Amino acid sequence: MSRRTYPRPESGDQPPLLYPAYASTVRRAPSKPLIQIPHTLSELTGPLFGHNPIGETDNDLTRQHSGQPLGERIVVAGRVLDEDGRPISHTLIELWQSNAAGRYFHSADNHPAPLDPNFTGAGRTITDAAGNYRFVTIKPGAYPWRNHPNAWRPAHIHFSLFGPCFITRLVTQMYFPNDPLMPFDPISQSIPDEAARQRLVSQFDLRLTEPGWALGYRFDFVLRGRDATPFEGRP
């Protein structure tokens, strides 16, 4: 029987709560230090998502409307793993993103770029027994925002994952390789460690492409948690 343990992440691997270059943190980040608590039953359990069936087009954002969305079709696929590299099976992944022009299908987005009637930009899926997932979508566009003069977000896809318990909950963003906007983006640059930041950058992968149809990007999610059983017990 394996016993799970959830070591705290190293501080350089996660963004600080206060990062003044990202202006919205200034009035929203707590000013007092977080209080560290032991992992009780409350943290070591979490919701199951077996009850809400996944629809046939939920993981293909290019087939959710009557017509084809504009933009570059892409496959985003990979695995959900724990810190030992073991797959996390049957876990929910939710995603949302802008369209190819950099506009969200959302009433609060007033960027003067066109909406695409054939693209909502929301999807979800469940990992298989080996922790694999796969989405088909459109490459999102970069877009301006009001954080500072001439601020632009690099192209990104938002992801939300649950994993096996309350501790493993993760909301993050996936970026694309060699994006020239990333060095100017305070949200991604808030992660202190360069190697940690690079883990949010997907990799172009020719094997994931669909010839004549879509390009492919690989992105693996590593959630907190490892096995605490002695190493000798493993095959």
Place this chain on the structure above:
Amino acid sequence: MKPLPSQTVGPFYHLALTANAALGCLTHPDAKGESIWVRFRLLDGDGVPVPDGMIEIWQADAFGNYDQPPDSPFRGFGRLPTDSDGACTFETIPPGRTADNQAPHLNVSVFARGLLARLCTRVYFELADDPVLALVPEERRHTLLAHRDSAQPFQWNFDIRLQGENETVFFDI
């Protein structure tokens, strides 16, 4: 391997997380426990309501049990967006004391634009004997306490103050 860094949920999460996937009612007529409403308000460092935040709760059932298979009448997970008053209201039941002897509480995750990582806090209904409350300095424990609404006896109110005076206690889990 190292866990992935967190990033903010941003202002447009509704598209995937609450437009069709909001969960405001956790209970069911077959579930044990009397229905209550828990109304959250999310406030920034100026006391201004945060209208684009998201609250998730995770709680035990009336027996203090977190093991809730898909066919159980009570499911302890809820998720709602905050409205223009920074508020959202869950319909649930009071959780029981857990098997590891924690006082009844809700586990809360707070997401918002400007939060680079989620914030974790807890809602207690009274300042009872509890191993986590015991780790909180006494003068800050009141920030984890829900208050019964003066006009609506089934409603409990809980303000999450992100910053400043009476800042809510947040946990490093």
